Amino acid sequence: MNKQERMLEIVRLVNLSGTVMVNDLIEILQVSDMTIRRDLASLEQEGQLTRIHGGAKSNSRLSFNELSHEEKHHQNMQAKRLVAQKALQLIEEGDSIFLGPGTSVEVLAEEIHCRRLQVVTNCLPIFHLLFKKRTDTFKVILLGGEMRERTQAFVGEMTNHMLGEIYFNKMFFSGNGVKNGRVLTSDFNEAQTQRLALGRSNATYLLIDDSKLGREDFTSICNLNSLTSVITDLDSDKVQQEIKPYTAVIV
Structure with a gap:
């Protein structure tokens, strides 16, 4: 997975759940902590998400989209x-x-x-x-x-x-x-x-x-x-x- 594909996947995950944590992204995408943090910083500059303590939250997800078990x-x-x-x-x-x-x-x-x-x-x-x-x-x-x-x-x-x-x-x-x-x-x-x-x-x-x-x-x-x-x-x-x-x- 190249950088562009990885960033698209991060946006998909954060919009699906509303919030994603750095540790979960590391495990899912199999990249380093620093790579994820750089990606989140870039996506925040683009207005795709907002960084929070330990992760990021969506800027566009509907609030009440319940996830399955x-x-x-x-x-x-x-x-x-x-x-x-x-x-x-x-x-x-x-x-x-x-x-x-x-x-x-x-x-x-x-x-x-x-x-x-x-x-x-x-x-x-x-x-x-x-x-x-x-x-x-x-x-x-x-x-x-x-x-x-x-x-x-x-x-x-x-x-x-x-x-x-x-x-x-x-x-x-x-x-x-x-x-x-x-x-x-x-x-x-x-x-x-x-x-x-x-x-x-x-x-x-x-x-x-x-x-x-x-x-x-x-x-x-x-x-x-x-x-x-x-x-x-x-x-x-x-x-x-x-x-x-x-x-x-x-x-």
């Missing part, structure tokens, strides 16, 4: 793994937990190796992953209902009815953005199901990487001040602005 697997995986490692420390033997949809939470599910745990989820990929780990004392429950293809999460009246009969020690969930003290996502029904699970949990933890902070989306899941804490990958200016005025943060 598979597409999100190519974004910020190093940051998501850091967040998951921190969240893992909060899970104790014997807990009953709810795991919401999203790749950040899926990475957490990959890291769970408790002997005694009960996990409830409405996300099909997370269920498939945890089902392989099940034992007599490690129980995994999938809530059924109508499945959203984009996130492979079950939502709607049937899902909510089942949730209304269960309580959890802890809930771990994610979102597409955090802005003005609110956790945001792309679908009203999915937000409604997450809100119900939040209300059934003693402790609630948002898993979000720095790239989502300051980002808008279609509808609100909850307010940050209703959460136990937010778990993120680094203590940036955006963390100081978007999280710390509202709730505790684990970085």
Whole structure:
């Protein structure tokens, strides 16, 4: 891939997702850190994107273009793994937990190796992953209902009815953005199901990487001040602005 092709691919990726990180571009394009940073500087001069801390954001992408579960697997995986490692420390033997949809939470599910745990989820990929780990004392429950293809999460009246009969020690969930003290996502029904699970949990933890902070989306899941804490990958200016005025943060 020559320089022109590489820069076209960077523009395609940033317009697809809204934000791209330098580390992800290095892995996808198989070039050096300095090469990516020079390309981003050139593209910013051309008005194609705007550089941000650790990456770049699109100047033309529509704000509410939701990515699929598979597409999100190519974004910020190093940051998501850091967040998951921190969240893992909060899970104790014997807990009953709810795991919401999203790749950040899926990475957490990959890291769970408790002997005694009960996990409830409405996300099909997370269920498939945890089902392989099940034992007599490690129980995994999938809530059924109508499945959203984009996130492979079950939502709607049937899902909510089942949730209304269960309580959890802890809930771990994610979102597409955090802005003005609110956790945001792309679908009203999915937000409604997450809100119900939040209300059934003693402790609630948002898993979000720095790239989502300051980002808008279609509808609100909850307010940050209703959460136990937010778990993120680094203590940036955006963390100081978007999280710390509202709730505790684990970085």
